[in-house]
Amino acid sequence: MAQEPxxxxxxxxxxxxxxxxxxxxxxxxxxxxxCAAKLEFKPGSNVQKCSYCSHENPIPKxxxxxxxxxxxxxxxxxxxxxxxxxxxxxxLQESLTVQCRECAAEISTEANIxxxxxxxxxxxxxxTAVSKKQIKPRSLLPFKINxxxxxxxxxxxxxxxxxxxxxxxxxxxxSEKLKGMYVPYWTYDADTTSFYHGMRGDYxxxxxxxxxxxxxxxxxxxxxxxxxxxxxxxxxxxxxxDDVLVLASESLPRKYTEKLEPWDLQNLLPYKxxxxxxxxxxxxxxxxxxxxxxxxxxxxxxxxxxIRQDIGGDQQRITSVKTQHDKVTFKxxxxxVWISAYRYRERVFRFxxxxxxxxxxxERPWSWVKILLAVLTGAALVGLxxxxxxxxxx
Numbered sequence: 001m002a003q004e005p006x007x008x009x010x011x012x013x014x015x016x017x018x019x020x021x022x023x024x025x026x027x028x029x030x031x032x033x034x035c036a037a038k039l040e041f042k043p044g045s046n047v048q049k050c051s052y053c054s055h056e057n058p059i060p061k062x063x064x065x066x067x068x069x070x071x072x073x074x075x076x077x078x079x080x081x082x083x084x085x086x087x088x089x090x091x092l093q094e095s096l097t098v099q100c101r102e103c104a105a106e107i108s109t110e111a112n113i114x115x116x117x118x119x120x121x122x123x124x125x126x127x128t129a130v131s132k133k134q135i136k137p138r139s140l141l142p143f144k145i146n147x148x149x150x151x152x153x154x155x156x157x158x159x160x161x162x163x164x165x166x167x168x169x170x171x172x173x174x175s176e177k178l179k180g181m182y183v184p185y186w187t188y189d190a191d192t193t194s195f196y197h198g199m200r201g202d203y204x205x206x207x208x209x210x211x212x213x214x215x216x217x218x219x220x221x222x223x224x225x226x227x228x229x230x231x232x233x234x235x236x237x238x239x240x241x242d243d244v245l246v247l248a249s250e251s252l253p254r255k256y257t258e259k260l261e262p263w264d265l266q267n268l269l270p271y272k273x274x275x276x277x278x279x280x281x282x283x284x285x286x287x288x289x290x291x292x293x294x295x296x297x298x299x300x301x302x303x304x305x306x307i308r309q310d311i312g313g314d315q316q317r318i319t320s321v322k323t324q325h326d327k328v329t330f331k332x333x334x335x336x337v338w339i340s341a342y343r344y345r346e347r348v349f350r351f352x353x354x355x356x357x358x359x360x361x362x363e364r365p366w367s368w369v370k371i372l373l374a375v376l377t378g379a380a381l382v383g384l385x386x387x388x389x390x391x392x393x394x
Contacts (some may be wrong), residue, residue: 024145030277033057040278043355048274062270066139068189068329075289079332084352093136104133106283109180118341134283139268140182140334142275147178150251150338150353154178157360158350177341180355182276183257184248184284186217186291187265189280190241194323196307200233201315229313237306239299246294248284248332249288253350256361260354263335271334281334288330296325 030039032050039048039057047056067346077090097106100118107118145153208225211218243265249259286294303323308316336355340362341348350364 030057030274041143041275043146048277059246059272062272064270066268066331068331069138069195071188071288071292071328071330074329078288091136092133094133095281095283097132098297100251105249105282106285112282133260135288135332137184137271138331139333140271140275141263141265141268141336141356143180143279143336145338145353145358147180147338148357149358151178153353153358153360154338154340157362171184175220178200178353179339180279181253181337181339182279182281183337184282185333186246186248186284186286186288186295187242187243187331187333188246188292188295188328190295190299190325190328192239192241192284192303192323192325194237194239194303194307194321195234196237196310196318196322197232197234198307198311198322199230199317199319200311200313201228201230201317203227203314208249216291230317233311233316234312235307235310237303237310239303239306241299241302243331244295244298246286246298248286248291249282250285251282253363254351256352256363257352259361260337260352260359263354264356268333276334279336284332288332291294292328292330296323299323299325362391 030048031037032039032053032055034055035050035053037050037052039050041047041059042049042056046059046061049056074090080091099106105118204227205224206227207222209220209222213219245261245263245265247254249257284291300321300323303321307318307321310382311318318346338353338355340351340353349363351360353360
């Protein structure tokens with residue numbers, strides 16, 4: 001492959017360094033116009049509120065549009081930026097983050113704060129904040145329900161848990177354990193073309209003769225037996241995917257975050273720092289490229305459903321699928337979650353509340369004492385029932 005002259009390459013790199021915008025810092029502090037205290041975003045509104053004098057500062061409406069970015073083009077720019085050590089024309093943000101030594105969560109923090117409690121696992125740790133450059137979020141869903149409403153949803157969820165330890169319900173009184181977090185997500189759009197090979201199975205029935213014994217005599221009878229006739233099938237299915245949602249955090253149990261869905265993504269707002277005031281945000285740990293691997297898995301489930309539908313028949317077997325993804329675009333977004341984590345007998349249990357809908361999901365401990373008592377009580381009741389039955393027969 002021909003190489004560019006060294007002088008031209010150096011000039012090109014120098015021009016890009018001069019014209020490259022610096023990563024944007026994350027603005028975290030907003031002063032109250034009345035008492036100069038720090039403002040915090042008020043969930044369910046479009047204002048920032050001062051916790052001291054109750055002054056409210058309206059958040060200006062953003063003139064930016066929520067746009068999708070070309071996946072392949074942006075990946076190429078990222079790879080180029082890594083080679084040159086410069087952000088190029090990428091929209092990056094620079095923030096201070098600390099990493100929890102227990103669960104490895106990377107959480108936004110303020111300068112000069114070293115000791116803190118991790119909202120994901122509840123452990124206290126000391127860490128030095130580091131500056132991190134990442135793709136800037138394009139949009140977010142602001143907090144809609146406040147901590148009091150979220151805690152009420154959480155307490156109702158705990159009350160419905162069967163065989164929960166008694167001290168778990170005591171924990172439901174510790175509302176200070178609930179933390180508001182913006183969790184990183186990717187969304188992906190794609191047009192897919194899938195070529196498949198498989199088998200179509202159609203039911204048919206045959207009459208089968210068999211011999212059985214009735215009243216001590218051998219008799220011959222017939223019955224209908226279902227069979228499957230298989231034949232090859234192949235074809236092509238097309239599908240367009242919009243806003244395939246992928247969690248970009250490795251700190252939260254994916255099976256619980258998925259149960260927080262659906263999210264009202266149609267109400268996404270352009271990203272503004274004002275919505276983050278008073279809350280914390282996690283940096284993404286699953287990058288843009290790896291996030292698309294998760295998105296492909298989500299798409300593949302729907303594609304296989306469409307293939308089975310296209311094959312038809314009573315049963316289907318899929319032997320191979322080759323999918324082409326075109327017009328792939330993405331967004332980096334933040335979604336609001338109330339998180340509570342505590343340790344119970346050396347284990348960490350996490351509880352998540354969707355800060356838009358109040359949906360609660362999470363891990364829970366079990367009281368084996370209660371389970372054993374329930375089993376013994378059930379066995380005793382069954383035994384008593386059997387005894388009463390035999391006594392009545394006599």
